[in-house]
Amino acid sequence: EVQLVESGGGLVQPGGSLRLSCAASGFTLSSSWVHWVRQAPGKGLVWVSRINNDGSDTRYADSVKGRFSISRDNAKNMLYLQMNSLRAEDTAVYYCVRDLGGAADVWGKGTTVTVSS
Amino acid sequence: EIVLTQSPATLSLSPGERATLSCRASQSVSTYLAWYQQKPGQAPRLLIYDASNRATGIPARFSGSGSGTDFTLTISSLEPEDFAVYYCQQRSNWPRTFGQGTKVEIK
Numbered sequence: 001e002v003q004l005v006e007s008g009g010g011l012v013q014p015g016g017s018l019r020l021s022c023a024a025s026g027f028t029l030s031s032s033w034v035h036w037v038r039q040a041p042g043k044g045l046v047w048v049s050r051i052n053n054d055g056s057d058t059r060y061a062d063s064v065k066g067r068f069s070i071s072r073d074n075a076k077n078m079l080y081l082q083m084n085s086l087r088a089e090d091t092a093v094y095y096c097v098r099d100l101g102g103a104a105d106v107w108g109k110g111t112t113v114t115v116s117s
Numbered sequence: 118e119i120v121l122t123q124s125p126a127t128l129s130l131s132p133g134e135r136a137t138l139s140c141r142a143s144q145s146v147s148t149y150l151a152w153y154q155q156k157p158g159q160a161p162r163l164l165i166y167d168a169s170n171r172a173t174g175i176p177a178r179f180s181g182s183g184s185g186t187d188f189t190l191t192i193s194s195l196e197p198e199d200f201a202v203y204y205c206q207q208r209s210n211w212p213r214t215f216g217q218g219t220k221v222e223i224k
Contacts, residue, residue, distance in 0.1 A: 035213070045153070045161065045204055047213040061212050095160055102208055103166035104151065105173070110160055 002026035002106055004096045009111030016086050020111055022079040022096030027106075030054070030074035033099040036081050038092035039110075046092075049081065050099070064090075086115045119143050119207050123216035129224040136192040138219045140205035145185045149209040152181055152190045155218075156201045164203075165190065195221070 008020040022034070036048040049070040050059045058070050069082040079096055091114050098106035120143040130136055140150065148168035153161040163172040165181035168188060178193040192199055200223050205216040 044218045045155075045206070045215045047206075047215065050213070059211050102149070103163060103170075103172060104153075104206070105163050105166075107160040107162070 002098075004098060004106055004108035006094060006096050006108045006111035009094065009113045011114045011116065012086055013117050014087060014115055016115070017082070017084045018086065018113060020081040020083065020094055020096075020113070022081075022108060024077045024079070024098070027098075028074075029072065029077045029079065029098075031100070034072065034079045035097040035099055035104065036070065037095045037097055037107075038090075038113075039095070040089075040092045043092075048094070051079070083113070086113075088115050091115050118212060119146060119210050119214050121205050121207060121214055121216035123203075123205060123219045125219060126217070127220045127222060129222050130195055131224045132195050132197055134195050136190075136195055136199070136221055138190040138192075138203055138221075140183075140188040140190070140216050142186045142188075142207060146207040146209035148184045149207055150181075150183070150188050151206045151208065152179075153204045153206065154199075154201045155204065161204065192221075 005023045035050045038048050051070045055072050067085045071080045093110040093112050095110045096108040097104045122141045124139045150168050152165040155161040164179050169181045180191045182189050202218045202220045204218050
């Protein structure tokens with residue numbers, strides 16, 4: 001079964017850091033781009049970041065640029081999101097999403113990040 | 118940044134009725150538009166990609182149309198499991214952007 005499983009979420013104080021992980025199974029992660037998308041409580045979907053197949057190209061939303069860093073380890077079939085200088089407005093469920101030729105066709109169940117003192 | 122505006126915000130319909138959801142882009146996105154369905158407590162599910170292509174396993178009652186700045190998602194006859202929130206997303210430009218969502222609720 002093709003699936004993505006996120007982990008690493010939790011409660012962190014403002015200014016703190018977290019690293020999210022996303023494990024892929026049932027397919028080879030290197031065959032696709034991967035995105036992180038987040039959703040604040042009761043709100044809509046917001047695109048956060050994307051990494052291409054080999055990790056040579058990354059993109060970020062302006063709201064996280066300079067604070068978040070996306071990376072991947074294709075040998076381990078893993079994707080990561082390093083989040084630094086966290087703010088209350090980063091509180092959300094974070095989804096890992098496979099992008100196969102323009103279709104964001106596989107979504108993980110999400111991991112919850114709460115930034116609060 | 119391309120802004121996607123979805124209308125209406127809420128659509129109140131009965132099972133068996135036709136649902137028509139709109140997504141308008143602030144500039145042309147060609148046909149690089151997708152639709153997602155999200156139910157409470159669940160991750161979004163891809164319905165339509167590149168404006169009119171149904172994703173794998175999506176029933177034929179879901180169809181997408183449009184190009185440029187105006188797009189439509191049509192559900193030909195609502196089933197009970199179709200009551201959910203629907204989002205459009207463009208992949209024409211960075212950053213990728215989503216619409217604010219349309220909630221389809223039971224009348």
